[in-house]
Amino acid sequence: MTKKRLKHIDRQKQIIEIAKELVSEGGVHNLTIRKLTKKAGITEAALYRHFNSRDDVVINLIKEVNEKLIETIKSSINSDGNSIDDLEKILNLHYSSIELRKGLSFIVILQASEFESQEIRQAGNNLVRSYLKIIEDLIYLGIKKGEIDRTVEPESASMMFFGIVQVSVTRWIFDPEHHPLNEKSKSLWNLFRTSLEFMDEDLELHRVPFQSNTNREK
Structure with a gap:
């Protein structure tokens, strides 16, 4: 070079x-x-x-944010650990980063859709899709390992997880003093966790080896 x-x-x-x-x-x-x-x-x-332009700067910024976000999430995942614990770790990581004014990823995601440039909107969409795919795969792994209720649909659950983070960021941006993330994180997480866990009476069902009806290799 x-x-x-x-x-x-x-x-x-x-x-x-x-x-x-x-x-x-x-x-x-x-x-x-x-x-x-x-x-x-x-x-x-x-x-x-x-x-070439301001839009070009924004597109490259989104790509940079995408790489850093995915890298951070992947480094937080313990393949030998519990998937639900990993999800909680990721959520807390997001909140701590945002409150330190480093929550750039979700600010960019939130505002990329406001641009008229199709290229910027596509870059923002790619960022969201990459993020959702990692969360979806982690939830699927949790189902496969018997840690998450097998009736949970991974794609829907990943969107729910993303929504929790995004709405928290939105409220915090507008009014950080009255919507501190550290106070809300525990209650929001408990709600989400409850939606993933199975009841004690379903324990025997979850001891049966999991078989997926979908092809995860696609």
């Missing part, structure tokens, strides 16, 4: 990091070319050498 190409990549990374700061401070709509260039200490012409 040439030095010129390396410098281009480094500058792109720097601009994306600044974009993250701006979004964390005031949402995606706080991300403007003027603010980017001012914070980066470069001219607009210099910025356009690395990105």
Whole structure:
């Protein structure tokens, strides 16, 4: 890789990091070319050498957020542990990150749909789909291991989990003082956990080896 190409990549990374700061401070709509260039200490012409437009910056930001989010979630999952415990760990991780104003992922997801750009909307959709797939697979694993009620539909449960996080983020963004996430996390988690667990009278049923009617390899 040439030095010129390396410098281009480094500058792109720097601009994306600044974009993250701006979004964390005031949402995606706080991300403007003027603010980017001012914070980066470069001219607009210099910025356009690395990105074609503001939309291009947003798309690359979403891709970066996607990679970091998936990486963080996967590192939280213990393949030898309990799937329900892993889900709780992921939820608490989200809440702690958001309250430290690092909950960039869900702010971006929330606001990506507001853009007219089809490319931005698609990038946001890809982020959501990647996230849901990991949660869905974790729930399916829990069913297979006999930790989660086998009547639970993994796709629906993953959407429910995502919804809990997203609505919490939305309320917190508008009024963080009156909707502290750490106070709500336990009650929300208990509600979700109850929907996953099976009753004691169903214990014998869950001792029978699980057989799925769907092809998870698709």
